[in-house]
Amino acid sequence: MTQPSITLIGGGLVGALLAQQLAGRGFVVDVYEKRPDPRIAGFTGGRSINLALAERGLQALRQAGLAEDVLRRAVMMRGRMVHTRDGRSGLQRYGVDDSEVIWSVSRGALNMLLLDAAEAAGVRFHFGQSLVHADFDAGRIRLADEAGVERDVAAPVVIGADGAGSALRAAMNAHAPLGERVESLGHAYKELEIPPAGTLPTALVGDSGGHDQFALEPHALHIWPRGGYMCIALPNTEGSFTVTLFLPARGAHPSFATIPQAQAARDFFQDDFPDLLPLIPDFAADYDGHPVGTLSTLYLQRWHLDGRALLVGDAAHAIVPFHGQGMNCGFEDTVVLASLLAESPGDTARAFAEFQRIRQPNADAIAAMALENYVEMRDSVADPHYLAKRELGALLAERAPQHFMARYRMVTFTHLPYVYAYERGRAQDELLQQLLRGSAQASSVDLDAAVATLRATLPPLPDLRHG
Numbered sequence: 001m002t003q004p005s006i007t008l009i010g011g012g013l014v015g016a017l018l019a020q021q022l023a024g025r026g027f028v029v030d031v032y033e034k035r036p037d038p039r040i041a042g043f044t045g046g047r048s049i050n051l052a053l054a055e056r057g058l059q060a061l062r063q064a065g066l067a068e069d070v071l072r073r074a075v076m077m078r079g080r081m082v083h084t085r086d087g088r089s090g091l092q093r094y095g096v097d098d099s100e101v102i103w104s105v106s107r108g109a110l111n112m113l114l115l116d117a118a119e120a121a122g123v124r125f126h127f128g129q130s131l132v133h134a135d136f137d138a139g140r141i142r143l144a145d146e147a148g149v150e151r152d153v154a155a156p157v158v159i160g161a162d163g164a165g166s167a168l169r170a171a172m173n174a175h176a177p178l179g180e181r182v183e184s185l186g187h188a189y190k191e192l193e194i195p196p197a198g199t200l201p202t203a204l205v206g207d208s209g210g211h212d213q214f215a216l217e218p219h220a221l222h223i224w225p226r227g228g229y230m231c232i233a234l235p236n237t238e239g240s241f242t243v244t245l246f247l248p249a250r251g252a253h254p255s256f257a258t259i260p261q262a263q264a265a266r267d268f269f270q271d272d273f274p275d276l277l278p279l280i281p282d283f284a285a286d287y288d289g290h291p292v293g294t295l296s297t298l299y300l301q302r303w304h305l306d307g308r309a310l311l312v313g314d315a316a317h318a319i320v321p322f323h324g325q326g327m328n329c330g331f332e333d334t335v336v337l338a339s340l341l342a343e344s345p346g347d348t349a350r351a352f353a354e355f356q357r358i359r360q361p362n363a364d365a366i367a368a369m370a371l372e373n374y375v376e377m378r379d380s381v382a383d384p385h386y387l388a389k390r391e392l393g394a395l396l397a398e399r400a401p402q403h404f405m406a407r408y409r410m411v412t413f414t415h416l417p418y419v420y421a422y423e424r425g426r427a428q429d430e431l432l433q434q435l436l437r438g439s440a441q442a443s444s445v446d447l448d449a450a451v452a453t454l455r456a457t458l459p460p461l462p463d464l465r466h467g
Helices: 013-024 055-063 067-071 107-120 167-175 202-208 262-272 283-289 326-343 348-378 384-399 407-413 418-436 447-457
Strands: 005-009 028-033 050-053 075-077 079-083 089-093 102-106 124-127 130-135 140-144 150-154 158-160 181-194 221-225 230-235 241-248 293-299 309-311
Touching: 005 013, 013 028, 013 055, 013 107, 013 326, 050 055, 050 107, 050 230, 050 326, 055 067, 055 326, 067 102, 067 107, 075 230, 102 107, 107 124, 130 167, 158 167, 167 309, 181 283, 181 348, 221 348, 230 348, 262 283, 293 348, 309 348, 326 348, 348 407, 348 418, 384 418, 384 447, 407 418, 418 447
Parallel strands: 005 028, 005 158, 028 124, 079 221, 158 309
Antiparallel strands: 050 102, 075 102, 079 089, 130 140, 140 150, 181 241, 181 293, 221 230, 230 241
16 A cells, blocks of 8 residues: 655654654655754754653664664763752662663754654655644645745645644644643743853862763762752763753742842852852853743643644643653654554554554653652652652562562653553552551561562562563
């Protein structure tokens, strides 16, 4: 059967990877992207310059033949380096050893690598083209170039990978309501930067625990949890760190409403993040020059219009960034969708419906876990009871690995469905609470009895399909 032509709206991370996978399966693929080609104009994504790549995203890149190229451009992160108010820090590992790590990758560099790979597979990219209208009955879309000149093109099958502010989603919703709901977190973020160590005083870098060109330990995601708000820092390959401040958007101090400008923010950092502030020499310019970003979760009842239009990635299920799974979830989307379309290339309605059936519950699950992880990152990582549960969980995982795996490890280092990780994680957490009985000491638990209770209470884990 002849493969149909597929039109993609959005040439970002998910759009470029999906295009490459579809072209590799014989589909004729055209991608329309509103921004200029970043390989020519430079990357102007307007969002964080680095992202956390985990096993689900890596598996998609492996299938595309790109994992090794990406990892050569990434920085390994073993765990969370938690910084307390009094200047102490300690590493909380993500996994059991260096086989379970995540990777800090540059959004711009990754996007350009994916564009090159998609073009090599035969994908046709059209940059500087914004979607302004879609006629789904006629199978046509209208595009506008950077000068505002409009044109119509045939698009009988169109897929939107154009992010949380998706133009295709708006067009689909106007044609037939999708049941859209956006839940604001009520918190926002602002990005700052720690430059490479060579630009900072030597004594300052030594005191911070950095080495080589990095002002901080490079192989960690740094967190300054303050209960209700926090800062994080992710390493970049050239030695800098992208720092993100998360605060309530409005309300009592501290919030972005009470810290509108750099001077007030400097005073706030001096009180709450005194070890971080000296590492940001351009603090005032960064704070006043970078916008405040919003944080929301997107839910849709429907992701597609029969076989004519479909939404993927953030266009269908944008989530808050606190589990580092937005890109990984979107990449997992591409693997599922490309396989379904290859199985029934002449029946896109079936493929799209099956895609939503498989992926929507998992998208809802990771959205819930990302919201929960914000509380964990900004508060729980310094809480004695949380640390006791974490320690007991690690002991159970070591003694009974077929029955216990921390939820974070299930999400980050396996291919178990997000729904399973969410539900199993809840059951395991209830068991840990029961075993600890309010104690903040894992050593207070009889480990042999705990293992017996675990095996009697929960069934064995399924095949982990560990990377």
